[in-house]
Amino acid sequence: MNLGWLAAGIAVGFAVLGVGIGLGIATAKSSEAIGRNPDAAPLIRNNLILGAGLAEGLGVLSLVVGILLIFLTHP
Amino acid sequence: MRTIDKALTSLSPLPLLGVLAAIDIAMVLVGWVLYGLPTWPDITPSRILNLLTGEPLIRIVGDEISISNSLITMWIVMAILILLAYAGTRRLALIPGGLQGGLEVAVQTLVDFVVDTGGPAAAKYVPLVGTLFLFILLSNWLGVVPLVGQIPLLHAPTADYHITLGLAIVAFVGYQAEGIRTLGRGYFKRWLNLESFKEGPFLGGLLIFVGFIEFLAEVIRILTLTARLWGNVFGGEVMLVVMAAVLYVVAIPILLPFAGFEMFIGLLQAVIFSILTLLYFVLATESHEAHGESDENHATTTKEESHA
Numbered sequence: 165m166n167l168g169w170l171a172a173g174i175a176v177g178f179a180v181l182g183v184g185i186g187l188g189i190a191t192a193k194s195s196e197a198i199g200r201n202p203d204a205a206p207l208i209r210n211n212l213i214l215g216a217g218l219a220e221g222l223g224v225l226s227l228v229v230g231i232l233l234i235f236l237t238h239p
Numbered sequence: 240m241r242t243i244d245k246a247l248t249s250l251s252p253l254p255l256l257g258v259l260a261a262i263d264i265a266m267v268l269v270g271w272v273l274y275g276l277p278t279w280p281d282i283t284p285s286r287i288l289n290l291l292t293g294e295p296l297i298r299i300v301g302d303e304i305s306i307s308n309s310l311i312t313m314w315i316v317m318a319i320l321i322l323l324a325y326a327g328t329r330r331l332a333l334i335p336g337g338l339q340g341g342l343e344v345a346v347q348t349l350v351d352f353v354v355d356t357g358g359p360a361a362a363k364y365v366p367l368v369g370t371l372f373l374f375i376l377l378s379n380w381l382g383v384v385p386l387v388g389q390i391p392l393l394h395a396p397t398a399d400y401h402i403t404l405g406l407a408i409v410a411f412v413g414y415q416a417e418g419i420r421t422l423g424r425g426y427f428k429r430w431l432n433l434e435s436f437k438e439g440p441f442l443g444g445l446l447i448f449v450g451f452i453e454f455l456a457e458v459i460r461i462l463t464l465t466a467r468l469w470g471n472v473f474g475g476e477v478m479l480v481v482m483a484a485v486l487y488v489v490a491i492p493i494l495l496p497f498a499g500f501e502m503f504i505g506l507l508q509a510v511i512f513s514i515l516t517l518l519y520f521v522l523a524t525e526s527h528e529a530h531g532e533s534d535e536n537h538a539t540t541t542k543e544e545s546h547a
Contacts, residue, residue, distance in 0.1 A: 206355075210355075210356065213507070213511070214511070214514060214518075217507065217508070217510075217511030217514075217515070218511075218515075220467070220471070221463050221466070221467035221470075221511075224466055224467050224469075224470030224471055224474065225463070225466050225467075225470070227470045228466050228470055
């Protein structure tokens with residue numbers, strides 16, 4: 165039983181929790197903004213895509229941590 | 240195209256389904272005959288880090304300086320892009336034919352996107368940003384193509400963190416050089432703000448500390464650019480392999496939505512890499528007098544103000 169594998173699961177789980185909540189809030193706010201001002205939809209969509217990409221990058225950093233934990237720890 | 244459309248829509252679904260099921264069962268049987276029943280994969284630790292990057296095929300110095308399969312696939316990507324560009328611009332006509340028209344649409348979309356995000360002065364960054372976008376897009380999409388990643392000769396370039404590190408270093412050095420070239424020595428004021436000492440030593444010390452943290456955040460950009468692109472593409476590869484293993488018999492039809500999702504992620508990551516590079520360029524070249532607010536949306540908000 166390699167504790168590194170358990171650590172990898174916990175790390176990625178918590179990170180994706182934060183990313184999921186953040187992206188949900190971002191999408192909700194941008195949908196509300198588009199609803200208020202449909203003419204500005206491309207600008208708002210660009211900001212949403214940019215913010216989503218940045219937040220997903222943080223989630224991917226946790227994936228890197230998980231991979232390092234899986235492959236570089238030995239029981 | 241029209242004849243292909245007509246042929247595809249005139250097929251009746253049930254015989255087509257039967258043909259697809261027959262092909263599926265034939266491939267599963269061939270796999271059983273050649274490789275036996277599926278077993279748990281045998282991963283030895285020495286090969287694991289090569290799985291993350293791409294295997295070296297021709298070693299020059301040890302394992303690191305070598306011609307790896309991701310390098311060969313990158314040459315294939317470069318060849319495709321160069322051949323497309325060459326074939327499309329060989330005989331430039333005022334009223335463009337098929338390939339030249341398609342290339343014109345692509346270039347016009349890129350220029351519009353860049354000018355939309357960065358302002359009219361950002362048009363000089365279109366070659367770099369456009370090249371990054373096209374290269375990363377084609378590399379990501381090559382990871383979904385059937386043979387790439389399965390045979391030892393081909394490996395998606397952006398699924399190899401060496402190549403994405405190279406792209407990130409190009410973007411980083413590019414925008415730092417552009418910032419220094421535009422602002423001169425005043426470029427470093429955003430980190431080392433010695434004039435704030437006039438208003439008191441405490442404020443000066445605090446701003447030096449803040450500048451140091453911001454400098455670290457700038458250098459971290461290399462790491463985030465690399466890891467975001469590499470993690471998404473490599474994670475997509477892992478997801479495709481795992482889903483194919485899980486679905487196993489019905490993998491061939493049911494894997495298509497996963498491949499589609501992987502293509503969407505590839506497109507999204509290419510857009511994000513290029514737009515972030517463009518934003519870094521714009522942020523580096525604007526004069527940073529109002530220190531304290533460094534949001535990434537500064538460029539887009541100034542564009543909106545100039546519209547209103």
